[in-house]
Amino acid sequence: MLSNQELLKLLLPEFLVEHFDILKAETHDAELHLYFEEKSSIPHEFKERQLESKGFLPEIMIDDYPLRGKIVKLHVKRRRWTDKSSGEILQRDWQLVAKGTRMTKDLAGFLKKLADTKALPLKVIAEFFGIKGKTFQRQYKNKLSEYHSWEQKRHAEDWIIYPENLSSSLSLDEVALSDGELYTVLTSKTTRGRKGSIVAIIKGTRSDFVITHLLKISRKLRMKVNEITLDMAGSMKCIAQRCFPGATQVIDRFHVQKLATEALQEIRIRHRWDAIEMENTVTQGLGEEKTQVQKYLKTVIHANSF
Structure with missing residues (x-):
């Protein structure tokens, strides 16, 4: 007892x-x-x-x-x-007491883990445990997050790299974080979006700039990549081929589906215009029969719209 x-x-x-x-x-x-x-x-x-x-x-x-x-x-x-x-x-x-706070080390460590791993606002996390939201935001930014001592802070605006997150299966794509602000993002597919997914985030989509920074990862690690998924942009293909020469390039299925859907839409629109032109041609010169023909052709057009 x-x-x-x-x-x-x-x-x-x-x-x-x-x-x-x-x-x-x-x-x-x-x-x-x-x-x-x-x-x-x-x-x-x-x-x-x-x-x-x-x-x-x-x-x-x-x-x-x-x-x-x-x-x-x-x-x-x-x-x-x-x-x-x-x-x-x-x-x-x-x-x-945790440095830079008025919390016990145990509580501060627990809240830091929540803030690092959960997609929740800091204010919500803090107030759930009876801590003032704005106070915790300041404490997390200045001390708990260890942001000011982060080794990549100096160049984080332009590029960050986590070689330890590299896996045999990667995904390469461009992401718009805000209007007109594009970043090239390399992620590991094995973690399925959880912690440790990000391998690199590099500002812009210029292949030479992206390649320069991805080559900072050791060749030994890069040669372990067996597969890399990307879109059909020429710059992405160049990056994948230069940085991961041993990987099989796989086109992202969503981009393939998008192209197929756009092509199908073009065919549908063309047939719709053909039907409208046929209606105009057939109904020219008709009197009382014109209304019946128009109803029939509208039914055909409607059926071909889906």
């Missing part, structure tokens, strides 16, 4: 349970406020020093996982320790 402390570790951050005392708990509407105060035991990292407690640092409030449908707010007071010999002010190594 679990002890009370072991049970608390399943509900609250383990760091808090081990090094802090719970003073009280209060509920305010849909919020649960838990108050913690650091124990008077000397921190392990300072066990070789002569320390004494000199009061507390200002209280901080941290967001944690909701409990029983209530938003959880942790009020934490940390001790201020003083080295008796040097007078240096010290404090316990703080491992609870």
